[in-house]
Amino acid sequence: MDQFVSLRNLKFLLYEVFQIEDLCQYPYFQEHGREIFDMTLETALKMGQDLLRPALKEMDQTPPAFINGEVKVHPAVRTFMKESGEGGWISALFPFDSGGQQLPQLVATAGQFIFSAANYSASVYPHLTSGAANLILSFGSEELKERYLPRMFSGEWQGTMALTEPQAGSSLSDVLTQALPTDQGFYQIRGQKIFISAGDHDGVDNIVHLMLAKIKGAPSGVKGISLFVVPKKRVEAGQLIFNDLQVAGVYHKLGYRGAPITQLSMGENNDCRGYLVGQAHQGLPYMFQMMNEARINVGLGAAGIASAAYYASLEYCRERLQGRKISAKDPTAPPVPIIEHADVKRMLLFQRAVVEGSLSLLMQCSQYVDQSKIREGEAKERCELLLDLLTPVAKTYPSEMGILSVSQGLQCLGGYGYCDEFILELLYRDARIHPIHEGTTGIQGVDLLGRKVIMKGGKAFTLITDEIQRTILKAETVPALVPYARALREALASLKDLTAHLAALAGEGKVEIFLADSTLYLELFGIITVAWQWLLQGLAIQKALSSDLSEMEKQFYQGKFYTLRFFFHYELPKVKGLLLRLKESDGLTVSMDKSLFSD
């Protein structure tokens, strides 16, 4: 069986780094315990191995087909939606009283990581459904909840997030889809949506779009956007009838081919009904709940794909015999497995550092979600602010670095990596979606620097630097970690210094220059945040190494510690160049006139 994740590492993160068992002391999580968590992980792994992984290549090679106005997908999709419903995966995070499992986010994240690593395209169907259901649960009327949630939880109906329009792209203030009020409790919807993931398919019986539209006469810009439930088929007299929502086509994509990305057209016959969720004109803040979950999930998908690539390349490097060690050039000596070559180890360590560092950051975010459920007041707000701040980072670091990581995995196989006999080329194509969907990297950069870092007078920024500081202080008491704690201390001080410099620019009204390199700021922030996560893991690693361990366990922790060292020696130094550039604030890209791109 092909390996695509490390269960050992997931347990290390859950139990040793993030100490999930502590959660079970609180009433909200008291029904759960380590046994349930272990079983959950093992079930996910089994579904990944038995259902998702075997369908991976086929789903890539026979992508969703648009036939007679409907989208046909691989039969594994229906099975997976059904099993995800029956197994409680779709409702995992919801409270018991709404029909959910009240599972900690940490465990749900581990499960979703396994699914993504097994087959990213397949993994999105139930997850999108959970996100859409959560919007209805949070803001919808009782009627909407009763009508939609049971079928979504069971995996019979697919949920989507329908934001993007052809003319607007990332600019949501330009949404044009119209909602015309009627006196019958619904709105008439007219418009077009593009790039809607799982926007139609035959793996479910209905599609439930959570859609942004503007009520006629609404204020312009983002303040006039409302959120609607717009089903493909609406329920009338117990029957599902067509709701005048047409699929206009599916996109042919580089990768991520197992999931249909669709173009939708609503109201061509003036009979598309939408049901308002919550208050009118509050659509964008509502949608951001789902969007933020989706962004974290993109990071998770990226880390999952990179994990699959890491294990595929590791297997190859162990088996492929080629060349001799540099110190033993006798041409008659037998060739060695390429994992013996330092440069190959470098490529493997790079992948492992990205995968396990990203995953730790995503687990950190999940911990804030869980904590926010058991805390009140100031402590709850603290978790929410930290999550808010880290969301663009947890989306982008795994997405951008995941591409480089998968690319190194492919490189390990040489020419074979470029051929479709091996899985690397598929993963390389799949991975490229992540810096694009759910807000491009450029959008995340502006979100981090232009919104999250400066919000509430920099409160979230102060909270995160305090968190990192706390880890540094602890690590400074562990001899093996001292050099790394110091390196992070220095990087953190530079980040604070840089942020003050940039905030001053914003204060002077130089907004364009303040934000010009926000993508690089995000890159810098990502490296420092992941270094923090490695140091946090380092505490657990060193704790374990100081105890009595079996040979195998020792290898696990020593291998992790090499990866930590790799991150600090090879990745953290990248902040030097970024800091140099970010402090210049010369407005080079602001001042350049577009005419100078002339040929």
Add this chain to the structure above:
Amino acid sequence: MDQFVSLRNLKFLLYEVFQIEDLCQYPYFQEHGREIFDMTLETALKMGQDLLRPALKEMDQTPPAFINGEVKVHPAVRTFMKESGEGGWISALFPFDSGGQQLPQLVATAGQFIFSAANYSASVYPHLTSGAANLILSFGSEELKERYLPRMFSGEWQGTMALTEPQAGSSLSDVLTQALPTDQGFYQIRGQKIFISAGDHDGVDNIVHLMLAKIKGAPSGVKGISLFVVPKKRVEAGQLIFNDLQVAGVYHKLGYRGAPITQLSMGENNDCRGYLVGQAHQGLPYMFQMMNEARINVGLGAAGIASAAYYASLEYCRERLQGRKISAKDPTAPPVPIIEHADVKRMLLFQRAVVEGSLSLLMQCSQYVDQSKIREGEAKERCELLLDLLTPVAKTYPSEMGILSVSQGLQCLGGYGYCDEFILELLYRDARIHPIHEGTTGIQGVDLLGRKVIMKGGKAFTLITDEIQRTILKAETVPALVPYARALREALASLKDLTAHLAALAGEGKVEIFLADSTLYLELFGIITVAWQWLLQGLAIQKALSSDLSEMEKQFYQGKFYTLRFFFHYELPKVKGLLLRLKESDGLTVSMDKSLFSD
């Protein structure tokens, strides 16, 4: 017509930076002049526009098919081979007396760049033929020259380079293909080759493999390798008859799909004849002539693909309306073309800096080739050493950075970049081959640091640093260039210092640690070399800007100068982190035992 290259920039490099016209003073190039060069570029552009570009998507979508033991390719291949023969492209670089055009390498490079940018897969067929023909011309007997060169020059026969074998990969000392001497002037060849580009196709009438094999009883390792001509069909009594060379299959690849990469089997019926080229056991040094040309050409292909991606994304960014300037947030204002956004300009400038910097480096190498043809003695050796040293850099910088550059191009289009309506996803797949073929990046790193930098007591390294130094000194006399000259002076000093540190390790016999991070050393070397090329371009830019220019010309030079500034402000700082790591020499990847990659 889609733009894929800038003719203006090619002329800038040829005439202003590398002053190609000076060559025409020398007897070898005296038949040529600016008029011929201009015409050559325009012919290449026309072939690119009329023949290559229109076939690009089709060649990707209907890749070479393996039918009844033969490989069928797109009909454009035959046309292009024919036109390349008739137009003198295949024989462009050869002396008049061998039937060539005696064209400067600088112009041939410009032409090949245009072909690669138009359609990379198509561009390799004639080029591989030139390389194979050059091996025969340099080392083959008169009989081989007479038999093969005319048909190869005319584009009727395809040339290949057949090195790689299943068990050996990058390790050429493990080549197993056998050559059994006979007393009839040929050898009997038996063995397998894999990953042979253009190793079979129906766009030509015959395939001429330049193949490495071991004569029975030869010494082990690379010293026992000989070079043979092994045709698919051999000439007997004026007829082409089958030479017992079977195509065992074609690879299904991520990209670069318009060119068949084949698996070959020789001598299954003991009737595959090979003809020794030059002396026995000298195969590897001979082959390195073709290999070095091929490596430069890989860099050129990478830069060409990145150029195509740059212009495709530039066009999109000019036309796509989305969002408003950060300083003007009125949601009712009309959206602006996304090229107005600083982050988009950053993505475009990054691409342009990589494309035009890489191209300049490749032109620099071409200039050394041309100079070596008109110089003698010390001066000639100087050019050859510089070319030798720069070859792994000119292969790798465009290949590795080209991937990132195309990826940024794709990113400019957001979701559309991921879909096959636009060309970016195709270019993204094509670009990924370059760090792999003709020696992986890891191999290039070892070649640079372990061979080229230290050869002849570091002579080539001293020569290149002197060259760079000369450019810095000139630039320091031009006020607008002073800050950039200083930045490069500092980086160059660090490189010298680092190289001395590493060489000392080698001197102490710590060879594994010396070479452990040679890939990073190559990355560092690439950035500094391309910074040098930008400074060299800066001299020509500032010279032009100090003269009287039309508005359009001024825009060209100002745009180039912004790109220079971009390189120095965004790319050169990356050396900081690399230097930090490279000086550590802690042997982290050397000491780590492979068992620590345990799960």
